[in-house]
Amino acid sequence: MNGNAAQVAASDTRLLRVHNLRLPFRMQMIARRGRHLLASTRRRGVLAQGEAVFVERYRTVHYEGTTLIDPRVGYELHLLIHDDEPGSRTRSSLAARLALAVFREPACDWSIALAAERMQISARTLKAQLFRENNALTAIVREQRLMRALLALLADPQPRNDLASLAMEVGFASDLRMDDAFDAHFGCTASRVARLAWCRALTWSVVST
Structure with missing residues:
Protein backbone atom coordinates (compact mmCIF):
# COMPACT_ATOMS: atom_id res chain seq x y z
CA MET A 1 0.00 0.00 0.00
CA ASN A 2 1.40 3.42 -0.87
CA GLY A 3 1.68 6.38 1.50
CA ASN A 4 -1.55 8.02 0.35
CA ALA A 5 -3.51 4.83 0.84
CA ALA A 6 -2.04 4.45 4.31
CA GLN A 7 -3.17 7.97 5.24
CA VAL A 8 -6.69 7.27 4.04
CA ALA A 9 -6.78 4.07 6.10
CA ALA A 10 -5.57 5.80 9.23
CA SER A 11 -8.26 8.50 9.01
CA ASP A 12 -11.10 6.05 8.34
CA THR A 13 -13.89 6.63 10.88
CA ARG A 14 -14.51 2.88 10.97
CA LEU A 15 -11.18 2.30 12.66
CA LEU A 16 -11.08 1.58 16.37
CA ARG A 17 -9.23 4.05 18.59
CA VAL A 18 -9.17 3.75 22.38
CA HIS A 19 -7.52 6.37 24.59
CA ASN A 20 -6.62 6.11 28.28
CA LEU A 21 -6.12 2.38 28.57
CA ARG A 22 -4.93 1.74 32.13
CA LEU A 23 -5.16 -1.83 33.34
CA PRO A 24 -3.99 -3.01 36.79
CA PHE A 25 -1.80 -5.61 35.06
CA ARG A 26 1.42 -5.68 33.08
CA MET A 27 0.64 -6.23 29.44
CA GLN A 28 2.44 -6.81 26.19
CA MET A 29 1.03 -5.06 23.13
CA ILE A 30 1.72 -7.14 20.03
CA ALA A 31 1.17 -5.97 16.45
CA ARG A 32 -0.07 -9.20 14.90
CA ARG A 33 -1.23 -7.60 11.67
CA GLY A 34 -0.65 -4.11 10.30
CA ARG A 35 1.06 -1.10 11.88
CA HIS A 36 -0.37 0.55 14.99
CA LEU A 37 0.03 4.01 16.49
CA LEU A 38 0.57 4.05 20.27
CA ALA A 39 1.16 6.95 22.63
CA SER A 40 1.90 7.56 26.30
CA THR A 41 2.65 10.63 28.37
CA ARG A 42 6.29 10.53 27.23
CA ARG A 43 6.38 8.99 23.77
CA ARG A 44 4.45 8.31 20.62
CA GLY A 45 5.33 5.89 17.87
CA VAL A 46 4.36 3.16 15.47
CA LEU A 47 4.42 -0.53 16.35
CA ALA A 48 5.18 -2.43 13.14
CA GLN A 49 3.77 -5.85 12.34
CA GLY A 50 5.56 -8.53 14.36
CA GLU A 51 6.82 -6.05 16.97
CA ALA A 52 5.77 -5.89 20.62
CA VAL A 53 6.11 -3.51 23.55
CA PHE A 54 5.58 -3.97 27.29
CA VAL A 55 3.37 -1.62 29.30
CA GLU A 56 3.90 -1.72 33.06
CA ARG A 57 1.06 -2.23 35.50
CA TYR A 58 -1.33 0.69 35.87
CA ARG A 59 0.39 2.82 33.22
CA THR A 60 -1.70 4.78 30.73
CA VAL A 61 -1.40 4.11 27.01
CA HIS A 62 -3.40 5.42 24.08
CA TYR A 63 -4.24 3.26 21.08
CA GLU A 64 -4.64 5.71 18.21
CA GLY A 65 -5.48 3.16 15.55
CA THR A 66 -3.71 1.53 12.67
CA THR A 67 -1.56 3.49 10.24
CA LEU A 68 -1.58 0.86 7.53
CA ILE A 69 -4.05 -1.84 6.52
CA ASP A 70 -3.40 -4.69 4.17
CA PRO A 71 -6.93 -5.40 2.84
CA ARG A 72 -5.97 -9.05 2.38
CA VAL A 73 -5.38 -9.69 6.09
CA GLY A 74 -6.79 -6.67 7.95
CA TYR A 75 -5.15 -5.42 11.13
CA GLU A 76 -4.91 -6.61 14.73
CA LEU A 77 -3.27 -5.33 17.90
CA HIS A 78 -3.21 -7.99 20.63
CA LEU A 79 -3.00 -7.26 24.36
CA LEU A 80 -1.28 -10.09 26.24
CA ILE A 81 -2.24 -9.52 29.88
CA HIS A 82 -0.06 -10.85 32.69
CA ASP A 83 -2.52 -11.65 35.46
CA ASP A 84 -0.02 -11.79 38.30
CA GLU A 85 -0.35 -10.23 41.72
CA PRO A 86 1.20 -6.82 42.38
CA GLY A 87 4.56 -6.66 44.14
CA SER A 88 5.06 -5.73 47.73
CA ARG A 89 3.49 -2.58 49.15
CA THR A 90 6.79 -0.76 48.81
CA ARG A 91 6.84 -1.39 45.06
CA SER A 92 3.15 -1.00 44.19
CA SER A 93 1.10 2.13 44.77
Missing part, protein backbone atom coordinates in the same frame (compact mmCIF):
# COMPACT_ATOMS: atom_id res chain seq x y z
CA LEU A 94 -2.08 1.98 46.79
CA ALA A 95 -4.02 3.20 43.75
CA ALA A 96 -2.68 0.32 41.63
CA ARG A 97 -3.57 -2.28 44.26
CA LEU A 98 -6.99 -0.77 44.74
CA ALA A 99 -7.53 -0.65 40.97
CA LEU A 100 -6.86 -4.38 40.81
CA ALA A 101 -9.41 -5.05 43.55
CA VAL A 102 -12.04 -2.95 41.77
CA PHE A 103 -11.28 -4.56 38.40
CA ARG A 104 -11.93 -7.99 39.91
CA GLU A 105 -15.18 -6.90 41.59
CA PRO A 106 -16.52 -4.01 39.51
CA ALA A 107 -20.16 -4.33 40.57
CA CYS A 108 -19.28 -4.02 44.27
CA ASP A 109 -20.70 -1.00 46.11
CA TRP A 110 -17.26 0.49 46.67
CA SER A 111 -16.86 2.91 49.56
CA ILE A 112 -13.94 4.26 51.55
CA ALA A 113 -14.78 1.81 54.35
CA LEU A 114 -14.87 -1.19 52.03
CA ALA A 115 -11.73 -0.15 50.18
CA ALA A 116 -9.87 0.33 53.47
CA GLU A 117 -11.00 -3.11 54.62
CA ARG A 118 -9.80 -4.75 51.40
CA MET A 119 -6.46 -2.93 51.58
CA GLN A 120 -6.16 -3.79 55.30
CA ILE A 121 -5.58 -0.21 56.39
CA SER A 122 -7.66 2.42 58.13
CA ALA A 123 -10.05 4.64 56.19
CA ARG A 124 -8.03 7.68 57.27
CA THR A 125 -4.79 6.15 56.01
CA LEU A 126 -6.41 5.17 52.72
CA LYS A 127 -7.71 8.68 52.04
CA ALA A 128 -4.40 10.27 52.98
CA GLN A 129 -2.37 7.89 50.81
CA LEU A 130 -4.63 8.32 47.79
CA PHE A 131 -4.35 12.09 48.23
CA ARG A 132 -0.55 11.82 48.21
CA GLU A 133 -0.76 9.74 45.05
CA ASN A 134 -3.03 12.37 43.44
CA ASN A 135 -5.86 9.90 43.09
CA ALA A 136 -9.36 9.28 44.44
CA LEU A 137 -11.51 6.24 45.05
CA THR A 138 -14.36 7.44 42.82
CA ALA A 139 -11.99 7.94 39.88
CA ILE A 140 -10.40 4.51 40.35
CA VAL A 141 -13.77 2.76 40.58
CA ARG A 142 -15.14 4.50 37.49
CA GLU A 143 -12.01 3.82 35.46
CA GLN A 144 -11.71 0.13 36.33
CA ARG A 145 -15.38 -0.51 35.70
CA LEU A 146 -14.75 0.90 32.23
CA MET A 147 -11.71 -1.36 31.77
CA ARG A 148 -13.77 -4.44 32.62
CA ALA A 149 -16.54 -3.38 30.25
CA LEU A 150 -14.07 -2.67 27.44
CA LEU A 151 -12.41 -6.08 27.69
CA ALA A 152 -15.83 -7.74 27.78
CA LEU A 153 -16.86 -5.97 24.58
CA LEU A 154 -13.63 -6.91 22.83
CA ALA A 155 -13.71 -10.56 23.86
CA ASP A 156 -17.25 -11.85 23.66
CA PRO A 157 -20.08 -11.17 21.17
CA GLN A 158 -22.75 -11.56 23.87
CA PRO A 159 -22.11 -8.26 25.73
CA ARG A 160 -22.19 -6.40 22.40
CA ASN A 161 -25.79 -7.49 21.96
CA ASP A 162 -26.87 -6.49 25.48
CA LEU A 163 -25.14 -3.35 26.69
CA ALA A 164 -27.75 -2.84 29.43
CA SER A 165 -26.85 -6.15 31.09
CA LEU A 166 -23.13 -5.45 30.72
CA ALA A 167 -23.58 -2.04 32.36
CA MET A 168 -25.21 -3.66 35.39
CA GLU A 169 -22.54 -6.36 35.60
CA VAL A 170 -19.76 -3.79 35.86
CA GLY A 171 -21.53 -1.39 38.21
CA PHE A 172 -23.15 1.27 36.00
CA ALA A 173 -26.75 2.33 36.57
CA SER A 174 -27.64 2.03 32.86
CA ASP A 175 -26.19 1.48 29.43
CA LEU A 176 -26.62 5.21 28.74
CA ARG A 177 -24.47 6.07 31.77
CA MET A 178 -21.87 3.57 30.61
CA ASP A 179 -21.97 4.93 27.06
CA ASP A 180 -21.37 8.48 28.29
CA ALA A 181 -18.55 7.32 30.59
CA PHE A 182 -16.93 5.42 27.70
CA ASP A 183 -17.02 8.47 25.47
CA ALA A 184 -15.54 10.72 28.14
CA HIS A 185 -12.75 8.31 29.06
CA PHE A 186 -11.86 6.40 25.89
CA GLY A 187 -12.94 8.92 23.27
CA CYS A 188 -15.27 6.25 21.88
CA THR A 189 -18.72 5.20 23.09
CA ALA A 190 -19.47 1.67 24.26
CA SER A 191 -21.97 1.24 21.43
CA ARG A 192 -19.30 2.24 18.90
CA VAL A 193 -16.78 -0.18 20.43
CA ALA A 194 -19.45 -2.88 20.23
CA ARG A 195 -19.94 -2.21 16.52
CA LEU A 196 -16.25 -2.03 15.65
CA ALA A 197 -15.23 -4.99 17.83
CA TRP A 198 -16.70 -7.43 15.32
CA CYS A 199 -13.68 -6.91 13.07
CA ARG A 200 -11.36 -8.25 15.81
CA ALA A 201 -8.88 -5.41 15.37
CA LEU A 202 -8.11 -5.09 19.10
CA THR A 203 -7.93 -8.44 20.92
CA TRP A 204 -6.60 -9.74 24.23
CA SER A 205 -5.72 -12.86 26.17
CA VAL A 206 -4.33 -13.63 29.62
CA VAL A 207 -1.08 -15.28 30.66
CA SER A 208 -1.07 -16.32 34.31
CA THR A 209 2.33 -16.28 35.99
Whole structure:
Protein backbone atom coordinates (compact mmCIF):
# COMPACT_ATOMS: atom_id res chain seq x y z
CA MET A 1 0.00 0.00 0.00
CA ASN A 2 1.40 3.42 -0.87
CA GLY A 3 1.68 6.38 1.50
CA ASN A 4 -1.55 8.02 0.35
CA ALA A 5 -3.51 4.83 0.84
CA ALA A 6 -2.04 4.45 4.31
CA GLN A 7 -3.17 7.97 5.24
CA VAL A 8 -6.69 7.27 4.04
CA ALA A 9 -6.78 4.07 6.10
CA ALA A 10 -5.57 5.80 9.23
CA SER A 11 -8.26 8.50 9.01
CA ASP A 12 -11.10 6.05 8.34
CA THR A 13 -13.89 6.63 10.88
CA ARG A 14 -14.51 2.88 10.97
CA LEU A 15 -11.18 2.30 12.66
CA LEU A 16 -11.08 1.58 16.37
CA ARG A 17 -9.23 4.05 18.59
CA VAL A 18 -9.17 3.75 22.38
CA HIS A 19 -7.52 6.37 24.59
CA ASN A 20 -6.62 6.11 28.28
CA LEU A 21 -6.12 2.38 28.57
CA ARG A 22 -4.93 1.74 32.13
CA LEU A 23 -5.16 -1.83 33.34
CA PRO A 24 -3.99 -3.01 36.79
CA PHE A 25 -1.80 -5.61 35.06
CA ARG A 26 1.42 -5.68 33.08
CA MET A 27 0.64 -6.23 29.44
CA GLN A 28 2.44 -6.81 26.19
CA MET A 29 1.03 -5.06 23.13
CA ILE A 30 1.72 -7.14 20.03
CA ALA A 31 1.17 -5.97 16.45
CA ARG A 32 -0.07 -9.20 14.90
CA ARG A 33 -1.23 -7.60 11.67
CA GLY A 34 -0.65 -4.11 10.30
CA ARG A 35 1.06 -1.10 11.88
CA HIS A 36 -0.37 0.55 14.99
CA LEU A 37 0.03 4.01 16.49
CA LEU A 38 0.57 4.05 20.27
CA ALA A 39 1.16 6.95 22.63
CA SER A 40 1.90 7.56 26.30
CA THR A 41 2.65 10.63 28.37
CA ARG A 42 6.29 10.53 27.23
CA ARG A 43 6.38 8.99 23.77
CA ARG A 44 4.45 8.31 20.62
CA GLY A 45 5.33 5.89 17.87
CA VAL A 46 4.36 3.16 15.47
CA LEU A 47 4.42 -0.53 16.35
CA ALA A 48 5.18 -2.43 13.14
CA GLN A 49 3.77 -5.85 12.34
CA GLY A 50 5.56 -8.53 14.36
CA GLU A 51 6.82 -6.05 16.97
CA ALA A 52 5.77 -5.89 20.62
CA VAL A 53 6.11 -3.51 23.55
CA PHE A 54 5.58 -3.97 27.29
CA VAL A 55 3.37 -1.62 29.30
CA GLU A 56 3.90 -1.72 33.06
CA ARG A 57 1.06 -2.23 35.50
CA TYR A 58 -1.33 0.69 35.87
CA ARG A 59 0.39 2.82 33.22
CA THR A 60 -1.70 4.78 30.73
CA VAL A 61 -1.40 4.11 27.01
CA HIS A 62 -3.40 5.42 24.08
CA TYR A 63 -4.24 3.26 21.08
CA GLU A 64 -4.64 5.71 18.21
CA GLY A 65 -5.48 3.16 15.55
CA THR A 66 -3.71 1.53 12.67
CA THR A 67 -1.56 3.49 10.24
CA LEU A 68 -1.58 0.86 7.53
CA ILE A 69 -4.05 -1.84 6.52
CA ASP A 70 -3.40 -4.69 4.17
CA PRO A 71 -6.93 -5.40 2.84
CA ARG A 72 -5.97 -9.05 2.38
CA VAL A 73 -5.38 -9.69 6.09
CA GLY A 74 -6.79 -6.67 7.95
CA TYR A 75 -5.15 -5.42 11.13
CA GLU A 76 -4.91 -6.61 14.73
CA LEU A 77 -3.27 -5.33 17.90
CA HIS A 78 -3.21 -7.99 20.63
CA LEU A 79 -3.00 -7.26 24.36
CA LEU A 80 -1.28 -10.09 26.24
CA ILE A 81 -2.24 -9.52 29.88
CA HIS A 82 -0.06 -10.85 32.69
CA ASP A 83 -2.52 -11.65 35.46
CA ASP A 84 -0.02 -11.79 38.30
CA GLU A 85 -0.35 -10.23 41.72
CA PRO A 86 1.20 -6.82 42.38
CA GLY A 87 4.56 -6.66 44.14
CA SER A 88 5.06 -5.73 47.73
CA ARG A 89 3.49 -2.58 49.15
CA THR A 90 6.79 -0.76 48.81
CA ARG A 91 6.84 -1.39 45.06
CA SER A 92 3.15 -1.00 44.19
CA SER A 93 1.10 2.13 44.77
CA LEU A 94 -2.08 1.98 46.79
CA ALA A 95 -4.02 3.20 43.75
CA ALA A 96 -2.68 0.32 41.63
CA ARG A 97 -3.57 -2.28 44.26
CA LEU A 98 -6.99 -0.77 44.74
CA ALA A 99 -7.53 -0.65 40.97
CA LEU A 100 -6.86 -4.38 40.81
CA ALA A 101 -9.41 -5.05 43.55
CA VAL A 102 -12.04 -2.95 41.77
CA PHE A 103 -11.28 -4.56 38.40
CA ARG A 104 -11.93 -7.99 39.91
CA GLU A 105 -15.18 -6.90 41.59
CA PRO A 106 -16.52 -4.01 39.51
CA ALA A 107 -20.16 -4.33 40.57
CA CYS A 108 -19.28 -4.02 44.27
CA ASP A 109 -20.70 -1.00 46.11
CA TRP A 110 -17.26 0.49 46.67
CA SER A 111 -16.86 2.91 49.56
CA ILE A 112 -13.94 4.26 51.55
CA ALA A 113 -14.78 1.81 54.35
CA LEU A 114 -14.87 -1.19 52.03
CA ALA A 115 -11.73 -0.15 50.18
CA ALA A 116 -9.87 0.33 53.47
CA GLU A 117 -11.00 -3.11 54.62
CA ARG A 118 -9.80 -4.75 51.40
CA MET A 119 -6.46 -2.93 51.58
CA GLN A 120 -6.16 -3.79 55.30
CA ILE A 121 -5.58 -0.21 56.39
CA SER A 122 -7.66 2.42 58.13
CA ALA A 123 -10.05 4.64 56.19
CA ARG A 124 -8.03 7.68 57.27
CA THR A 125 -4.79 6.15 56.01
CA LEU A 126 -6.41 5.17 52.72
CA LYS A 127 -7.71 8.68 52.04
CA ALA A 128 -4.40 10.27 52.98
CA GLN A 129 -2.37 7.89 50.81
CA LEU A 130 -4.63 8.32 47.79
CA PHE A 131 -4.35 12.09 48.23
CA ARG A 132 -0.55 11.82 48.21
CA GLU A 133 -0.76 9.74 45.05
CA ASN A 134 -3.03 12.37 43.44
CA ASN A 135 -5.86 9.90 43.09
CA ALA A 136 -9.36 9.28 44.44
CA LEU A 137 -11.51 6.24 45.05
CA THR A 138 -14.36 7.44 42.82
CA ALA A 139 -11.99 7.94 39.88
CA ILE A 140 -10.40 4.51 40.35
CA VAL A 141 -13.77 2.76 40.58
CA ARG A 142 -15.14 4.50 37.49
CA GLU A 143 -12.01 3.82 35.46
CA GLN A 144 -11.71 0.13 36.33
CA ARG A 145 -15.38 -0.51 35.70
CA LEU A 146 -14.75 0.90 32.23
CA MET A 147 -11.71 -1.36 31.77
CA ARG A 148 -13.77 -4.44 32.62
CA ALA A 149 -16.54 -3.38 30.25
CA LEU A 150 -14.07 -2.67 27.44
CA LEU A 151 -12.41 -6.08 27.69
CA ALA A 152 -15.83 -7.74 27.78
CA LEU A 153 -16.86 -5.97 24.58
CA LEU A 154 -13.63 -6.91 22.83
CA ALA A 155 -13.71 -10.56 23.86
CA ASP A 156 -17.25 -11.85 23.66
CA PRO A 157 -20.08 -11.17 21.17
CA GLN A 158 -22.75 -11.56 23.87
CA PRO A 159 -22.11 -8.26 25.73
CA ARG A 160 -22.19 -6.40 22.40
CA ASN A 161 -25.79 -7.49 21.96
CA ASP A 162 -26.87 -6.49 25.48
CA LEU A 163 -25.14 -3.35 26.69
CA ALA A 164 -27.75 -2.84 29.43
CA SER A 165 -26.85 -6.15 31.09
CA LEU A 166 -23.13 -5.45 30.72
CA ALA A 167 -23.58 -2.04 32.36
CA MET A 168 -25.21 -3.66 35.39
CA GLU A 169 -22.54 -6.36 35.60
CA VAL A 170 -19.76 -3.79 35.86
CA GLY A 171 -21.53 -1.39 38.21
CA PHE A 172 -23.15 1.27 36.00
CA ALA A 173 -26.75 2.33 36.57
CA SER A 174 -27.64 2.03 32.86
CA ASP A 175 -26.19 1.48 29.43
CA LEU A 176 -26.62 5.21 28.74
CA ARG A 177 -24.47 6.07 31.77
CA MET A 178 -21.87 3.57 30.61
CA ASP A 179 -21.97 4.93 27.06
CA ASP A 180 -21.37 8.48 28.29
CA ALA A 181 -18.55 7.32 30.59
CA PHE A 182 -16.93 5.42 27.70
CA ASP A 183 -17.02 8.47 25.47
CA ALA A 184 -15.54 10.72 28.14
CA HIS A 185 -12.75 8.31 29.06
CA PHE A 186 -11.86 6.40 25.89
CA GLY A 187 -12.94 8.92 23.27
CA CYS A 188 -15.27 6.25 21.88
CA THR A 189 -18.72 5.20 23.09
CA ALA A 190 -19.47 1.67 24.26
CA SER A 191 -21.97 1.24 21.43
CA ARG A 192 -19.30 2.24 18.90
CA VAL A 193 -16.78 -0.18 20.43
CA ALA A 194 -19.45 -2.88 20.23
CA ARG A 195 -19.94 -2.21 16.52
CA LEU A 196 -16.25 -2.03 15.65
CA ALA A 197 -15.23 -4.99 17.83
CA TRP A 198 -16.70 -7.43 15.32
CA CYS A 199 -13.68 -6.91 13.07
CA ARG A 200 -11.36 -8.25 15.81
CA ALA A 201 -8.88 -5.41 15.37
CA LEU A 202 -8.11 -5.09 19.10
CA THR A 203 -7.93 -8.44 20.92
CA TRP A 204 -6.60 -9.74 24.23
CA SER A 205 -5.72 -12.86 26.17
CA VAL A 206 -4.33 -13.63 29.62
CA VAL A 207 -1.08 -15.28 30.66
CA SER A 208 -1.07 -16.32 34.31
CA THR A 209 2.33 -16.28 35.99
